[in-house]
Amino acid sequence: MSKSNFSRRGVLKTGAIAGAGLALPTYLRADAHTGFTNAPGDSEVILGFNVPQTGPYADEGLDELRAYQLAVEHLNGGGDGGMLNTFSSKELDGTGILGREVKYVTGDTQTKSDAARASARSMIEKDGAIMITGGSSSGVAVAVQALCQEAGVIFMAGLTHSNDTTGKDKRANGFRHFFNSYMSGAALAPVLAANYGTDRKAYHLTADYNWGYTTEEAVKSSTEALGWETVSAVKTPLTQTDFSSYIAPVLNSGADVLVLNHYGGNMVNSLTNAVQFGLRDAEVNGKNFEIIVPLYSRLMAKGAGANVKGIFGSTNWHWSLQDEGSKAFVQSFGTKYGFPPSQAAHTTYVQTLLYADAVTRAGSFNPCAVAEALEGFEFDGLGNGKTLYRADDHQCFKDVLVVKGKENPENEFDLLEIVEVTPVDQVTYEPDHPQFAGGSLGTCNPGA
Amino acid sequence: MFGLEKKDLRLLLIVVALVVLAPFILNPFPVGSDLAQFNAGYPDLMQRFVIFGIFAIGFNILFGLTGYLSFGHAAFLGVGSYAAVWMFKLLSMNVLPAIFLAVVIAGIFSLAIGYIALRRSGIYFSILTLAFAQMMFAIAYSDLIGNFLRTSITGGETGLQPKVSDPRILDAVVSSGQTPTAGLFGVEMRDSYVWNLGDWVFTFNFGYYFAGLIMVISFYLSIRIFRSPFGMMLRAIKSNQTRMSYTGLNAKPYTLAAFVISGMYAGLAGGLLVAMDTQAGAERMFWTASGEVVLMTILGGAGTLIGPVLGAGFIKYFENIISKINSTILHQWFAWLPDGLEDFIVAVIYPFVGKGWHLTLGLVFMLVVIFLPGGLVQGGQKFAGLFRRKKSKDAKDGATTPAE
Numbered sequence: 001m002s003k004s005n006f007s008r009r010g011v012l013k014t015g016a017i018a019g020a021g022l023a024l025p026t027y028l029r030a031d032a033h034t035g036f037t038n039a040p041g042d043s044e045v046i047l048g049f050n051v052p053q054t055g056p057y058a059d060e061g062l063d064e065l066r067a068y069q070l071a072v073e074h075l076n077g078g079g080d081g082g083m084l085n086t087f088s089s090k091e092l093d094g095t096g097i098l099g100r101e102v103k104y105v106t107g108d109t110q111t112k113s114d115a116a117r118a119s120a121r122s123m124i125e126k127d128g129a130i131m132i133t134g135g136s137s138s139g140v141a142v143a144v145q146a147l148c149q150e151a152g153v154i155f156m157a158g159l160t161h162s163n164d165t166t167g168k169d170k171r172a173n174g175f176r177h178f179f180n181s182y183m184s185g186a187a188l189a190p191v192l193a194a195n196y197g198t199d200r201k202a203y204h205l206t207a208d209y210n211w212g213y214t215t216e217e218a219v220k221s222s223t224e225a226l227g228w229e230t231v232s233a234v235k236t237p238l239t240q241t242d243f244s245s246y247i248a249p250v251l252n253s254g255a256d257v258l259v260l261n262h263y264g265g266n267m268v269n270s271l272t273n274a275v276q277f278g279l280r281d282a283e284v285n286g287k288n289f290e291i292i293v294p295l296y297s298r299l300m301a302k303g304a305g306a307n308v309k310g311i312f313g314s315t316n317w318h319w320s321l322q323d324e325g326s327k328a329f330v331q332s333f334g335t336k337y338g339f340p341p342s343q344a345a346h347t348t349y350v351q352t353l354l355y356a357d358a359v360t361r362a363g364s365f366n367p368c369a370v371a372e373a374l375e376g377f378e379f380d381g382l383g384n385g386k387t388l389y390r391a392d393d394h395q396c397f398k399d400v401l402v403v404k405g406k407e408n409p410e411n412e413f414d415l416l417e418i419v420e421v422t423p424v425d426q427v428t429y430e431p432d433h434p435q436f437a438g439g440s441l442g443t444c445n446p447g448a
Numbered sequence: 449m450f451g452l453e454k455k456d457l458r459l460l461l462i463v464v465a466l467v468v469l470a471p472f473i474l475n476p477f478p479v480g481s482d483l484a485q486f487n488a489g490y491p492d493l494m495q496r497f498v499i500f501g502i503f504a505i506g507f508n509i510l511f512g513l514t515g516y517l518s519f520g521h522a523a524f525l526g527v528g529s530y531a532a533v534w535m536f537k538l539l540s541m542n543v544l545p546a547i548f549l550a551v552v553i554a555g556i557f558s559l560a561i562g563y564i565a566l567r568r569s570g571i572y573f574s575i576l577t578l579a580f581a582q583m584m585f586a587i588a589y590s591d592l593i594g595n596f597l598r599t600s601i602t603g604g605e606t607g608l609q610p611k612v613s614d615p616r617i618l619d620a621v622v623s624s625g626q627t628p629t630a631g632l633f634g635v636e637m638r639d640s641y642v643w644n645l646g647d648w649v650f651t652f653n654f655g656y657y658f659a660g661l662i663m664v665i666s667f668y669l670s671i672r673i674f675r676s677p678f679g680m681m682l683r684a685i686k687s688n689q690t691r692m693s694y695t696g697l698n699a700k701p702y703t704l705a706a707f708v709i710s711g712m713y714a715g716l717a718g719g720l721l722v723a724m725d726t727q728a729g730a731e732r733m734f735w736t737a738s739g740e741v742v743l744m745t746i747l748g749g750a751g752t753l754i755g756p757v758l759g760a761g762f763i764k765y766f767e768n769i770i771s772k773i774n775s776t777i778l779h780q781w782f783a784w785l786p787d788g789l790e791d792f793i794v795a796v797i798y799p800f801v802g803k804g805w806h807l808t809l810g811l812v813f814m815l816v817v818i819f820l821p822g823g824l825v826q827g828g829q830k831f832a833g834l835f836r837r838k839k840s841k842d843a844k845d846g847a848t849t850p851a852e
Contacts, residue, residue, distance in 0.1 A: 054803050113607045113729035126490035139606040143727055146609050149627045208590055209605035442612045
């Protein structure tokens, strides 16, 4: 059927085009020269925001996304600049990162390790993201951190509170600004002793996964050091929504304190059940029965409503803080979205700024140079006071807030009050502390 | 050639061509254009296409031929993944032993589960497989066996991944504390050659071609099974099992063999998944993952050879590409419309993209089941028929023939 009519001109033309096509890759292949994965071009740089947009932590995830968008706006010189103005390092000037405009891509982790990794891989491989950040679960953070280490990009962890993220699962390409279980325990214990005495019997309900375990261990060891006794520790499935059957045995156990190592929707449900069972009005061993929630967030307090009144917990940051950095952040977040940011939003915003600053100080997007700039970096003005990014485990060390559910909230956001700002020295630990042992950073991986 | 009939050979060659040329076929749009959003030619997704293709091919051997609908095949995929990671941790980062063990372990599990579940047929069989799969999911997700033995087998919710400190007795010590990466005799699975052709970027990934080769082999095996006397027996089970037993044939060994074969295919897919991305999480064993492979097979065309592969590609494309479209991107696309109209159109489309991709998939699935009971393959045949009728009537499309 086909009628072929090769002309000399046609053959030469085709040959020339094919030859040019084959020769192109030899000089257009940019990343062959730069020596690291996804080296950005001259005009823009792409960051990957990988947050849960569906699933149990979707509230936190969406708030994180808002903060990321705000951070990108500020880095590109839009808005009021937010914490750029209060940050102790003055390298960032609102012209993007190293003169490149900041662009971003988003992904949904679904709070599942597999989905989070697939999403992160597509950002790295398809969209050319130079840095991945986000996550609202320690399981996801650990999984994505390992992926970033292999792929040779920087991972700036979002809301992840488990000791393991910078403990036994730490990686050289991963960095965490958020505090951890150990710090919660160390900050809470003295406050608890002061308020509830040193002769208490505690009963733990623990979410049955990585974060639950390390939080239970941290709270247990720091309260036991003060003389408390742990009666029992019961694991509850992460997908549980009704905790009645777990709450019922608590009163008969002889315990007079209930520690809820739960987060997000789990905590809202278990606390509501506990209050319905009349635990808060009960009296055991001649003392008032008390409930403790080691990791608090405003979004959880909102979910649990009036039940949180008077209940102690710890948090990384709260919008009512009165330092310059926090005020600037709350101001610009509130102007853009109409409500104050959560601690998840705060930590992700700060992580983005810290990354941009580290790149600028290093003068390169090379992950190894960035990691070096972040290691041992001391800064201030980002809402938590003086903070150190420790080189040994890539964990930030800063003051920890002990908070309490407010008795008389003035509005729907004013749910927690700060009881004490625990100074950083009190929550600092050795890198080889038993709760963090068993991992090694390895060395940074620049990828290609 | 290869003991295949002419039309089967042609089908195999089509699959080979699709696999080899996928980096071009899946990346039709230049980088930077608005349509680049729809490019699927990046290693992760291409690997997923072929790996889930293998999974669906295997599932089709059970469901398409015998008609036994298993709702628990993701469990075998998960078991394969865990087995492969343990090989990475203990033996070597070479993918061959890992994939081999994945297939073997998945085979053992499917033998045990199949032996029990196949005592019943129909809905009872489906429920039994679902129950077993959910039990295995719960065991993996809470690491029950690991807790019982006071160690870690599945890594629980975090999942299992190789670490710098693992023994890996066959490998040399990893230099300078780098995380080990999976490879094949020194070539890493993530190694890619990027070809920049003007505005187009084509990525040729070693891992993808490795998985693609295994997919072609699996496909070839599946053709041989379909055309063998054994395959004929399986079809007989589907059409009338009672009559088969009256003629003195015991159906059980055949169904069990089909179950184990498809379980091993699932294990192979699980092992490959881990070879491409060295992390095994429990979510891949959840019942929704089992349901997904059923969808793939039915969407593509149950009982056809190439159908499951198409179905797998279709669903993975939706999951990874349509789900990435967010409202900002929609606004970019329709920015040329007047403001009010733009907002309206975005508001209408938005529920069907992004996290609403399940909704779109559901609609497509409904349409396919109602109008094309034979799946996408039937659609392709109808479409081809439109053009063919004029030329010659008897030239049947070599693409595929349904099982019945």
